[in-house]
Amino acid sequence: MDTMTYDYTEPVLSPKGQKMRDILADYITVVSHRLPDDVTKKLVELSKIEVDPLQRLIYDTMMENQMLAGKLKRPSCQDTGALQFFIKCGAKFPLLSELNAILKDAVYRATKQAPLRHNAVQTFDEFNTGMNIGDGIPSVFMQIVDDSADIEMYVYMAGGGCTLPGEAKVLMPGEGYEGVVRFVMDRMTSYGINACPPLLVGVGVGTSAETAALNSKLALMRRVDSVSPNKNAAKLEHLLEDGINNIGLGPQGFGGKASVMGVNVINTARHPSAIGVGVSTGCWSHRRGKINFDSDLNYDLPLNEGVEL
Amino acid sequence: MKTWHLTTPIADDDIKDIRIGDIVYLNGSMTTCRDVAHRRLVEEHRPLPIDVANKAILHAGPIIKANDDGTYEMVAVGPTTSMRMEKFEEDFVKETNVKLIIGKGGMGPGTQAACKKYKALHLVYPAGNAVYAALHVEKIVDAQWKDLGMPETLWSCQVKDFGPLIVSIDTNGDNLFEKNKIEFNKRKEAEIKKIDAQVKFIK
Numbered sequence: 001m002d003t004m005t006y007d008y009t010e011p012v013l014s015p016k017g018q019k020m021r022d023i024l025a026d027y028i029t030v031v032s033h034r035l036p037d038d039v040t041k042k043l044v045e046l047s048k049i050e051v052d053p054l055q056r057l058i059y060d061t062m063m064e065n066q067m068l069a070g071k072l073k074r075p076s077c078q079d080t081g082a083l084q085f086f087i088k089c090g091a092k093f094p095l096l097s098e099l100n101a102i103l104k105d106a107v108y109r110a111t112k113q114a115p116l117r118h119n120a121v122q123t124f125d126e127f128n129t130g131m132n133i134g135d136g137i138p139s140v141f142m143q144i145v146d147d148s149a150d151i152e153m154y155v156y157m158a159g160g161g162c163t164l165p166g167e168a169k170v171l172m173p174g175e176g177y178e179g180v181v182r183f184v185m186d187r188m189t190s191y192g193i194n195a196c197p198p199l200l201v202g203v204g205v206g207t208s209a210e211t212a213a214l215n216s217k218l219a220l221m222r223r224v225d226s227v228s229p230n231k232n233a234a235k236l237e238h239l240l241e242d243g244i245n246n247i248g249l250g251p252q253g254f255g256g257k258a259s260v261m262g263v264n265v266i267n268t269a270r271h272p273s274a275i276g277v278g279v280s281t282g283c284w285s286h287r288r289g290k291i292n293f294d295s296d297l298n299y300d301l302p303l304n305e306g307v308e309l
Numbered sequence: 310m311k312t313w314h315l316t317t318p319i320a321d322d323d324i325k326d327i328r329i330g331d332i333v334y335l336n337g338s339m340t341t342c343r344d345v346a347h348r349r350l351v352e353e354h355r356p357l358p359i360d361v362a363n364k365a366i367l368h369a370g371p372i373i374k375a376n377d378d379g380t381y382e383m384v385a386v387g388p389t390t391s392m393r394m395e396k397f398e399e400d401f402v403k404e405t406n407v408k409l410i411i412g413k414g415g416m417g418p419g420t421q422a423a424c425k426k427y428k429a430l431h432l433v434y435p436a437g438n439a440v441y442a443a444l445h446v447e448k449i450v451d452a453q454w455k456d457l458g459m460p461e462t463l464w465s466c467q468v469k470d471f472g473p474l475i476v477s478i479d480t481n482g483d484n485l486f487e488k489n490k491i492e493f494n495k496r497k498e499a500e501i502k503k504i505d506a507q508v509k510f511i512k
């Protein structure tokens with residue numbers, strides 16, 4: 001039997017590009033070992049509201065695990081996901097032309113360093129590249145936002161279990177926001193249970209399947225305790241949060257007082273004849289990092305207080 | 310909720326009184342076994358190269374470190390969604406006489422039937438706690454079907470106090486997740502009604 005292989009040669013980067021790659025490889029490693037501050041804080045809160053011994057045992061295990069992962073510098077969950085980057089970049093950021101190569105090589109190196117699981121399977125040829133990179137992995141979503149020389153990026157490890165509930169579709173306007181609610185709620189009881197609750201639920205509303213889907217994923221990049229600037233969207237976040245909590249999935253779906261760490265909605269305009277809706281979920285082990293660079297590659301890590309690379 | 314400590318080899322008698330919602334800690338032999346290994350055994354009728362009779366399997370794809378001396382070390386391990394194996398599990402239990410099937414989330418009617426007929430349990434390890442789990446793996450004693458790559462290889466582990474494992478299907482064929490699901494769906498409908506009255510944004 002022929003074994004197929006994935007060709008990858010590390011790119012020749014400028015000295016500055018190498019520096020950025022090395023910082024990112026170190027940061028990806030940190031993201032795999034330690035949850036962002038907003039998630040940790042929320043998990044501590046949720047652990048306190050569960051009273052039954054089974055639920056408490058699960059939360060205790062989670063806390064102990066995160067402590068051990070930090071101490072031993074190991075990936076806290078064995079599924080270190082498919083890597084994704086969500087980027088806002090100024091048009092004058094000096095490494096723009098090298099950026100794709102930098103990101104891919106950073107994942108390649110972090111995979112050995114962390115170590116991360118090999119999670120990239122080439123589709124149709126159906127073989128694991130064994131490097132955790134492949135065609136379109138890492139996935140990079142970029143917006144050029146202004147004329148500055150700065151770049152802001154979210155690093156996300158999309159695990160299998162928490163990726164599975166993802167879905168997007170286009171509703172007829174007659175179905176209204178009630179249709180959005182039904183769509184999200186149904187997904188929670190069918191697939192949410194297996195996505196390792198308590199979940200962060202991202203809801204996207206837009207004009208088509210892919211705008212809604214992308215909005216729902218961007219919603220997972222927002223902090224768990226953040227609130228939409230749109231009044232009605234904020235109201236929906238709140239209603240869904242209470243509603244899903246009252247379903248009572250509990251940690252790992254064993255039942256309990258809470259099901260979610262939060263619900264975040266991101267919305268963009270729609271065609272009068274269509275309402276696109278998408279849902280994405282993040283698991284309790286929501287490994288989402290954020291790193292901001294200026295043009296000299298000075299950086300800060302707003303979600304990881306006290307971390308130095 | 311009762312707590313049990315089981316040591317392999319496990320006899321039918323050892324697990325007959327264990328009920329859904331109970332907690333188990335495992336000592337002894339546990340082998341990782343997931344999608345392709347199930348398919349090879351059930352569809353291609355290839356015998357499993359590791360004997361799991363009266364022992365445990367774990368639906369998992371671990372992160373393993375290969376040492377220079379040819380031994381392996383468990384870096385991180387945790388369960389993957391068991392439902393993917395549902396299609397094969399009834400035949401798998403019948404063929405192998407495995408006693409504990411450990412994974413994540415619930416399983417379906419095939420596994421229920423197998424647990425009842427052949428006396429086995431499905432249990433859930435709280436997923437995402439991969440370092441905690443890895444530290445309860447004392448040793449990797451064997452690795453087979455390595456051609457499947459790191460996640461799918463059969464890694465045969467010697468474990469100590471591996472858990473907490475929450476029983477999701479017991480030897481009566483009772484199914485914790487199916488029971489919960491009925492309740493969750495009922496509550497969901499009530500919540501949707503409440504929310505719908507407040508989201509009439511299109512006027």
Ligand code: SF4
Nearest residue numbers: 077159161196283437
């Ligand atoms: S859903 Fe998240 S916590 Fe659960 S196994 Fe997957 S990556 Fe890990």
